[in-house]
Amino acid sequence: MPQSDPDSVAREALRLIGADPQNWVPDRDGIDHNVVVVGGGQSGAAFAFAFRRAGIGEVSVIDAAADASKAGVWLTSARMHKLRTPKTLPGPELGLPGLGFQAWYEARHGTAAFDALDRIPRLDWATYLDWYRRVTGVGIRYGTRLLRIEPAADHLRVHLERSGVTTIETTRNAGARNRFCG
Numbered sequence: 001m002p003q004s005d006p007d008s009v010a011r012e013a014l015r016l017i018g019a020d021p022q023n024w025v026p027d028r029d030g031i032d033h034n035v036v037v038v039g040g041g042q043s044g045a046a047f048a049f050a051f052r053r054a055g056i057g058e059v060s061v062i063d064a065a066a067d068a069s070k071a072g073v074w075l076t077s078a079r080m081h082k083l084r085t086p087k088t089l090p091g092p093e094l095g096l097p098g099l100g101f102q103a104w105y106e107a108r109h110g111t112a113a114f115d116a117l118d119r120i121p122r123l124d125w126a127t128y129l130d131w132y133r134r135v136t137g138v139g140i141r142y143g144t145r146l147l148r149i150e151p152a153a154d155h156l157r158v159h160l161e162r163s164g165v166t167t168i169e170t171t172r173n174a175g176a177r178n179r180f181c182g
Contacts (some may be wrong), residue, residue, distance in 0.1 A: 006107035010135045013098025025055025030124050033171040034058040036158050040140035042129055046092035048138045062144040071142065074126035082119035092132055146177045
C-alpha cells in the first residue's frame with residue numbers, strides 16, 4: 001500500500017546520518033570549485049552526494065540537457081522498456097536503503113507492486129533518479145555544456161557553454177562520466 005508521505009523514509013534516512021560534514025577542503029584564491037562533475041545522471045548525482053557526505057564542498061554538477069525532462073539516457077536514447085540489471089542491485093543510494101529504488105517505489109506503489117516487478121521500467125528509473133537528486137539536494141546546472149578541460153598550473157580550467165555564452169571556470173578536479181581528470 002502506498003504511503004501518505006512517500007518521502008518520509010528518505011527524510012528519516014537522511015536525518016539518521018546527520019548533517020553533512022563541514023567542507024574540509026581549504027578555499028584557494030582563483031578556484032571556483034573543488035570538483036566539477038560532468039553529467040547529472042545516476043553516477044553524477046551519486047558522486048555529488050558522496051563528495052558532500054565526505055565533507056568536500058564546492059562541487060558543481062553540469063549537464064548539457066536543457067532541463068531534467070530532457071536529461072539522461074532513460075528519457076532520451078534508451079530503447080529498452082526495462083533496465084537489464086536486477087531490481088535489487090544497489091544504485092546511487094550509497095548504502096542508505098531509504099534512498100534506494102525499492103524504498104522509493106514501495107512508498108508510491110506498495111510492496112506488492114515492487115514484488116511484482118521483474119525488472120525496473122526505464123521511465124520509473126528516470127523518475128526515481130530525478131527524485132533522488134531532489135531529495136539529496138544535488139543541484140544540476142542544466143543547459144551547461146563542457147567544451148574542454150585545460151590544465152593550468154595546479155588546477156584545471158573548464159570551458160563551458162550556456163545559452164551560446166562561453167565561460168571559463170576553475171576547479172581542482174573534474175569528473176567526467178566515472179573518470180577523473182587532473
